Amino acid sequence: MISELNYFMRKLHHISGPILYWNLLAMILIGLMEGIGIYMLVPMLSLIGVFEMGSSGIHIPWLTELLHRFSENGQLLLVLLAFVFILSGQAWMQRLQTIRNTRIQQQFIRTLRLETYSALLRARWSFFLQKRKSDFNHILTTELARVSQGTSLVLQMAASLTFTAIQIGLAFWLSAKLTSLVLVSGLLLFVLLRKFVRRAKQIGDQTSEFSQSYYNGITEHFNGIKDIKSNMLENLHIRWFDRICSQIERNVVQFSQLNTGTQLIHRVSAAIIIAAFIYLSLQVMSVPPADLLLIILIFSRLWPRFTAIQSNLEYISSMLPAFRIVRELKDQTEKNCEIRESRKETGISASQPIAPIDLVKSIVCEDVNYRYEGSDTYALKNVQAYIPAQGMTAIVGKSGAGKSTFVDLIMGLVKPESGRILIDGKPLTEEQLLNWRSSIGYVSQDPFLFHTSIRENLRLVDPDASEEQMWRALQFSSSASFVRKLPQGLDTIIGDRGIRLSGGERQRLVLARTMLRNPSVLVLDEATSALDSENEQHIHEAIERLKGHVTIIVIAHRLSTIRTADRVIVLEEGRVIQEGGYQQLSMDSSGTFSKLLHMQAGAAGQ
Numbered sequence: 161m162i163s164e165l166n167y168f169m170r171k172l173h174h175i176s177g178p179i180l181y182w183n184l185l186a187m188i189l190i191g192l193m194e195g196i197g198i199y200m201l202v203p204m205l206s207l208i209g210v211f212e213m214g215s216s217g218i219h220i221p222w223l224t225e226l227l228h229r230f231s232e233n234g235q236l237l238l239v240l241l242a243f244v245f246i247l248s249g250q251a252w253m254q255r256l257q258t259i260r261n262t263r264i265q266q267q268f269i270r271t272l273r274l275e276t277y278s279a280l281l282r283a284r285w286s287f288f289l290q291k292r293k294s295d296f297n298h299i300l301t302t303e304l305a306r307v308s309q310g311t312s313l314v315l316q317m318a319a320s321l322t323f324t325a326i327q328i329g330l331a332f333w334l335s336a337k338l339t340s341l342v343l344v345s346g347l348l349l350f351v352l353l354r355k356f357v358r359r360a361k362q363i364g365d366q367t368s369e370f371s372q373s374y375y376n377g378i379t380e381h382f383n384g385i386k387d388i389k390s391n392m393l394e395n396l397h398i399r400w401f402d403r404i405c406s407q408i409e410r411n412v413v414q415f416s417q418l419n420t421g422t423q424l425i426h427r428v429s430a431a432i433i434i435a436a437f438i439y440l441s442l443q444v445m446s447v448p449p450a451d452l453l454l455i456i457l458i459f460s461r462l463w464p465r466f467t468a469i470q471s472n473l474e475y476i477s478s479m480l481p482a483f484r485i486v487r488e489l490k491d492q493t494e495k496n497c498e499i500r501e502s503r504k505e506t507g508i509s510a511s512q513p514i515a516p517i518d519l520v521k522s523i524v525c526e527d528v529n530y531r532y533e534g535s536d537t538y539a540l541k542n543v544q545a546y547i548p549a550q551g552m553t554a555i556v557g558k559s560g561a562g563k564s565t566f567v568d569l570i571m572g573l574v575k576p577e578s579g580r581i582l583i584d585g586k587p588l589t590e591e592q593l594l595n596w597r598s599s600i601g602y603v604s605q606d607p608f609l610f611h612t613s614i615r616e617n618l619r620l621v622d623p624d625a626s627e628e629q630m631w632r633a634l635q636f637s638s639s640a641s642f643v644r645k646l647p648q649g650l651d652t653i654i655g656d657r658g659i660r661l662s663g664g665e666r667q668r669l670v671l672a673r674t675m676l677r678n679p680s681v682l683v684l685d686e687a688t689s690a691l692d693s694e695n696e697q698h699i700h701e702a703i704e705r706l707k708g709h710v711t712i713i714v715i716a717h718r719l720s721t722i723r724t725a726d727r728v729i730v731l732e733e734g735r736v737i738q739e740g741g742y743q744q745l746s747m748d749s750s751g752t753f754s755k756l757l758h759m760q761a762g763a764a765g766q
């Protein structure tokens with residue numbers, strides 16, 4: 161755990177640079193001024209004879225001589241003026257230091273956020289297959305905030321320790337005996353309260369666990385809100401929400417009980433120790449009243465520092481789990497990094513421009529086998545396939561046959577366990593992966609649109625796209641007519657994930673967006689949900705328009721849309737069982753393809 165803390169402190173050092181140490185120096189100076197201001201008041205007052213001090217106190221001959229040049233009233237005014245000056249200066253510096261601290265902290269969290277987010281986006285697809293996406297939301301919001309809070313507390317703690325060291329030094333100068341007594345009592349109490357620091361860590365573990373469940377739950381529920389509403393599952397989910405909120409509440413209260421408990425012990429001990437000091441000083445040791453005042457002063461300044469250190473330790477301990485979680489994610493994303501950074505500038509990195517590959521001949525799969533991580537069965541077995549450039553290839557097969565996995569391999573999203581993928585005769589290598597990916601346009605079954613205007617959604621892939629280019633892409637994807645009918649045309653806001661559009665319209669819009677990128681290969685995962693025949697016709701028209709310009713690969717769920725396919729690849733249980741032209745396969749009456757055709761024709765006729 162300490163290694164994690166160490167890692168983030170080193171990172172803070174790396175991000176902030178020398179300013180971090182200037183800041184710590186300022187903290188020390190502030191502590192010094194505060195100590196001088198408060199501690200010096202009593203001895204200075206005694207120096208000008210306001211009251212008598214015993215053996216303790218300060219003896220600075222030149223200062224006494226200097227002060228005695230003034231009248232009595234002048235001396236008092238001078239001492240008080242110095243006091244006001246020192247404390248005001250300290251307050252002013254404190255403000256500057258706090259602002260600097262905030263800057264350091266914010267720069268640190270910004271860099272951490274950026275690093276975590278970009279490391280996630282640069283991780284390979286197979287990494288996301290094993291993870292819950294809501295965990296990333298949770299880490300990027302809650303856990304990163306806790307890490308930032310934790311490092312800020314470590315800095316505060318460093319400052320607190322420095323203040324304390326300075327105050328101990330000053331207090332030693334005034335009275336070594338009394339200070340030693342305070343120190344020994346403080347250390348003893350700290351040792352006695354050690355177990356509370358450990359308990360704080362356990363509470364911190366639970367905090368992470370509950371907040372993770374909270375994030376996972378709410379993300380999943382809102383993703384499935386339509387199912388919840390249509391199946392009347394609202395109360396079930398409200399009950400879950402109530403339960404997790406109660407657990408979070410209990411966890412926070414538990415920490416507060418622990419923290420205030422140790423504070424209470426500290427305060428009560430302070431009262432007992434000071435009462436014992438006073439009793440011993442007056443009744444046993446006959447200490448003069450001015451010295452007694454000094455004891456109280458030293459105690460009242462030092463003890464709250466000990467209390468604050470104890471409290472800080474508990475808070476830091478409760479945040480250690482967040483340090484571990486963020487560090488683990490960083491290690492995992494590093495291991496799964498697909499896109500390397502090309503240069504580093506103060507933590508912000510830029511990616512090199514990636515030149516797309518222009519497909520001219522074919523994509524070939526040679527003896528490809530693939531298994532998902534943790535799975536024993538092969539999703540693809542000995543796959544041999546040929547996809548011609550500029551033609552239209554349809555991938556068909558029953559649900560679970562391996563169509564999506566096949567296309568993921570073609571797109572280089574996952575790597576074959578064995579076998580090769582050849583692009584224009586050359587094996588697809590790790591180095592070429594990104595060039596290859598940048599040549600591909602992918603339209604998924606559940607297309608991804610932002611809650612903004614159509615124009616903004618289109619410009620996502622090409623910020624400089626002109627109005628004319630946008631309309632051309634819309635025309636190509638058979639979306640122009642429906643966009644024209646919308647109240648604000650291109651400026652119509654389409655709702656969260658495009659909720660205000662029909663499934664087919666959404667898919668055509670994403671197709672238009674993909675075309676703005678001028679891909680060499682277009683991969684279209686046909687929507688499984690039964691689109692109306694008019695929309696099916698629109699998609700069909702769009703594909704026909706694109707044929708000959710780009711290589712089209714369609715994962716086809718309705719065979720009626722692929723009548724004009726140049727090539728059909730039929731998959732069954734991870735194997736290619738048929739491959740050839742549409743006409744050729746449909747005429748082979750004993751083949752799976754013609755059976756699939758009959759099944760769909762039968763279903764359509766019912």
Ligand SMILES: Nc1ncnc2c1ncn2[C@@H]1O[C@H](COP(=O)(O)OP(=O)(O)OP(=O)(O)O)[C@@H](O)[C@H]1O
Nearest residue numbers: 289532535539557558559560561562563564565566
């Ligand atoms: N992330 C995953 N982890 C483990 N197994 C998976 C994963 N995704 C898919 N599979 C398995 O791999 C096989 C092929 O799945 P795939 O999604 O490629 O089929 P598909 O033909 O595209 O199906 P559908 O038409 O229903 O989308 C299935 O047996 C499926 O259970």
